[in-house]
Amino acid sequence: MNRRLALVTLVVPDYDAAIAFYVGSLGFDLLSDADLGGGKRWVTVAPPGTRGGAGLLLARADGEDQSRAIGCQTGGRVAFFLETDDFARDHAAMLAQGVTFEEPPRHEPYGTVAVWRDPWGNRWDLLEPATARQDHPSSTARDS
Numbered sequence: 001m002n003r004r005l006a007l008v009t010l011v012v013p014d015y016d017a018a019i020a021f022y023v024g025s026l027g028f029d030l031l032s033d034a035d036l037g038g039g040k041r042w043v044t045v046a047p048p049g050t051r052g053g054a055g056l057l058l059a060r061a062d063g064e065d066q067s068r069a070i071g072c073q074t075g076g077r078v079a080f081f082l083e084t085d086d087f088a089r090d091h092a093a094m095l096a097q098g099v100t101f102e103e104p105p106r107h108e109p110y111g112t113v114a115v116w117r118d119p120w121g122n123r124w125d126l127l128e129p130a131t132a133r134q135d136h137p138s139s140t141a142r143d144s
Helices: 015-025 064-069 087-096 130-135 139-143
Strands: 007-012 029-037 040-046 055-060 080-083 106-108 111-117 123-129
Touching: 007 015, 015 029, 015 040, 015 055, 087 111, 087 123
Parallel strands: 007 055, 080 123
Antiparallel strands: 029 040, 040 055, 106 111, 111 123
């Protein structure tokens, strides 16, 4: 039996604003945008090159309870982890797109990481795992 985590729901206030950020600013791929009727859409996005990993289902809040959860779906904890093979490249690109980082990059035993927020307050880690850093040709210069 083959199973995988395919999608994670991210509640957003507006489909188009979420697409503009995740696709336009972060460079994610828009995998689907289907009208479901009644103002609902099936919108999925994922980082480019995602093979077998989870994507996001961008779900517009429906009602007060869901609206209150926007930006705080995990009680203020980091909810999502965007893994990269080149932290410096992606960190610089995200800063250039106006992404707000809560902290400067830090080196942990598990890799290079910095916490950032999407426009609605959801906390993310940009993470280059230590194994990717060791395999990256510029890792010696970057980690000195």
